[in-house]
Amino acid sequence: MLSLSYEKIHACPNNCMLYWGSLEDEKRDKCKKCNMSRWKSNENDGGENHVTDFQKKKKPKPAKVLRYCPLIPRLKRLYMSPKTSKLLKWHATVANPDGLLRHPRDSKAWKDFDSFYPNFASDPRNVRLGLATDGFNPFGNLCSTYSVWPVMLYLYNYPPWYCMKQTSLIMSMIIPGPKMPGNSIDLYLQPLVVELKILWNGVEAYDSSTNEMFHMCASLFCTISDFPGLDNLSGWNTHTLFACPSCRFDTESKRLKFGRKNCFMGHHRYLPLDHKYRYNKHSFDGSLEFRSSPVPMSGSKVLEQIEEYSRKRSRDEGTSEEGPLQWKKKILDDKNRTKDNLQACKDLQAMGIWEKLHPYPNSSKFPQSCFKMKNSEKDIFLHILKNVVFPDNYTSNISRCVDVKKRKVSGLKSHDSHILMEHLFPIAFRKTLPNEVSSVLIELCNYFREISSRVLNVKHLQKLQQRIALTLCHMEMIFPASFFTIMVHLVIHLGEEAMIAGHVHYRWMYLVERTLGHLKSYIRNKAAPEGCITEGYIMEECLTFCSTYFEDGNVETRFNRPRRNDDDNGIYASSESTILSNLFPT
Known part of the structure; x- marks a missing residue:
């Protein structure tokens, strides 16, 4: 009745096909593409000539199993509870009096979707989903090559204090290891895509809060992934000179001759047309810049490019009309990872900029950069990180990641780095770096803190967008070209993304990574990690x-349940939902 179950779908070990969808495919014993057996081979059977009668009667085991949790019955079940049924209609029942961004329903993407599909928007019970996926190693340090990929769905109908919780997500499937699916992730997403197509047309469901039947529809609002995961989900190649998914074929990039890396500079292109930095070629990439900033590509144009890729091409075809065919389906002063090296200085010399940092003639030595810390400055920097104390459950214990004697910082989680950039670096940089360097880095840190705020103003975001372009230009005047990888360039688009899709914390990976750590705790049998995760999730879901x-x-x-550190004895205790609901009075 509660539909708390999942399906086991057999898959080809080479990720060629699912034994699912048609009766013919379900009955196959071998893959129709690679001809590999559907079943595990018994290494102790001695080959086909030595199979015993007992082994013939024994039920074969599938070589690979996709565990899929059906979506439609789970969405219906949410409307069976009066509490969750009311929460799913929060986005339409609670007004936004000041027009600020507090929820995805306030974003431009949500409003544009409502204008394009008014029938869908007419019923607030229709569900908007966010798809998130990432891989993790279920065995910890015991095995470094095994990778399991859960696919999760977040319901953006929920209010802010309930939307991104672990209790509100829906586990869609567990893509089995031992290798990551890569571009074959589309193969495993087939059952979900079929259900999403059915939900777009709608299914009958019962609303317990109003005691009536209604026609429930659902749509996919956005996807959540890290940058390599974006490569797999969207099919856009993130490892080339056109790696930026926003600039696309208009990306400003070049290949460094000596550093042998893709460099993404030229951020003075995003400044106003009359800005003086556009005429300063010696401080940037060695060229004048008179072009306007890249225009975001429309959805119809993206579909045209995907269709172009899908056509059969000859071997000599490697580019399209607009450029190459892109679609395809922490240690301080680390000598191996630093960008301040001889190759970086040679690249500056080859570009004809920053003569003061060119390598010395007939020598492997090069001038010291202004952003390089001395040992005494490193000690000050590390002592600040070592002595910091944060509120409970705000971040992990950062001090244990700092080794003052060896002058190292290691073992930081991604969210820890985010907290450092927002709160600690602006303090630590003031005492350890020159003013011209610290001021620019503090600008960058302040930008991340403001873009991650709980409440956003569109007009303020437009100002932040103009300011970050100037900040990146200042960074280009300080750091070598090898520093500006695609990850640095993507900072220029964070403001645009916030104005289109809403808050960053509804689409970032920190909550997904925390959920992956929770899923890892389900594993009790190392021989079947995917099965343990699925069974543990079903139990918790119930x-x-x-x-x-x-x-x-x-x-x-x-x-x-009370908070972990409930030291007020209930005098000032208040649930999180009560506190945050005061921000949205009815």
Whole structure:
């Protein structure tokens, strides 16, 4: 009745096909593309000539299994509970009086979708989903090559205090290891795509809050992934000179001769047309810049490019009309990873800029950069990180990642780095770097802090967008060309993305990575990690759903249990939903 189950779908070990979809495919014993067996081979059977009668009667085991959790019954089940049913309609029942961005429903993408599909927007019970995926090693340090890829769905109908919680996500599938799916992830997403097509037309569901049947539809609002995962999900090649998915074929990039890396500079292109930096070629990439900033590509143009890629091409065809065919389906002063090296100085010499940093003639030595810290400055910097204390559950223990004696910082999580950039670096840089360097880095840190705010103003975002272009230009005047990888260039588009799709924290990977760590705790049998994760999730999903039927205060559940450090004895205790709901009065 609760539809708390999952399906086991057999897959080809080479990621060629799923034994699913048609009766013919379900009955196959070999892959129709690579002809590999569907079943595991018994290494101890001695070959086909030595198979015993017992082994013939034994049920064969599939070589690879995709565990899929059907979406439609889970969405129907959410409307069976009066509490979750009301929460799913929050985005339409609570007004936004000041027009600021507090939720994805306030974003331009949400509003444009409503204008294009008014029938979908007419019923607030229609669901908008965010798809998130990433790989992780289920065995910790025991195996470094095994990779499991969960696919999760977030419901953006929920209010801010409920939207991105682990209790509100839906586990769609567990893509099995041992290798990452790569571009074959589309193969495993087939069952989900079929259900999403059905949900676009709508299915009948029961709304327990109004005691009526309604026609429930659903759409995919956005996807959440890291940059390599974007390569797999979208098919846009993120390893070339046109790696930026926003600039696309208009990306300003070049290949460094000595550093042998792709360099993404030329951010003075994003400045106003009359800005003085456009005429200063010696401080940037050695060229004058009179072009306007790249124009974001429309969805119809993207579909045209994908169709162009899908056509059969001859071997000599390597470019399209607009450029190459892109579609395809922490240690301080680390000698091996630093950008301040001889090759970087040679690249500056080859570009004809920054004569003061060119290598010395007939020598392997080069001048010291202004951003390089002395040992005494490193000690000050590390002591600041070592002595910092944050509120409980705000971040991990950063001080344990700092080794003052060896002058190293290691073991930081991605969210820890985010916290360092937002709060600690602006303080630490003031005492350890020259003013011309620290001021630019503090500008960058402030930009990340403001773009990650809970409440955003579109007019303020437009100012931030203009300011970050100037900040990146200042960085180009300080750091070598090899520093400006694609990850640095993508900072220029964060403001645009926030104005289009809403808040950063509804689409970043920190919450997904935390969920992956939680899924890792489900594993009890190392021989079947995917099965353990799925069974553990189903059990927790059942407990979460049943907890919604208990009244607050009568039974302790995961929704009303006290905080871990509840030292106010209930005098000032208040649930998170009560605090945040005050921001959205009815």
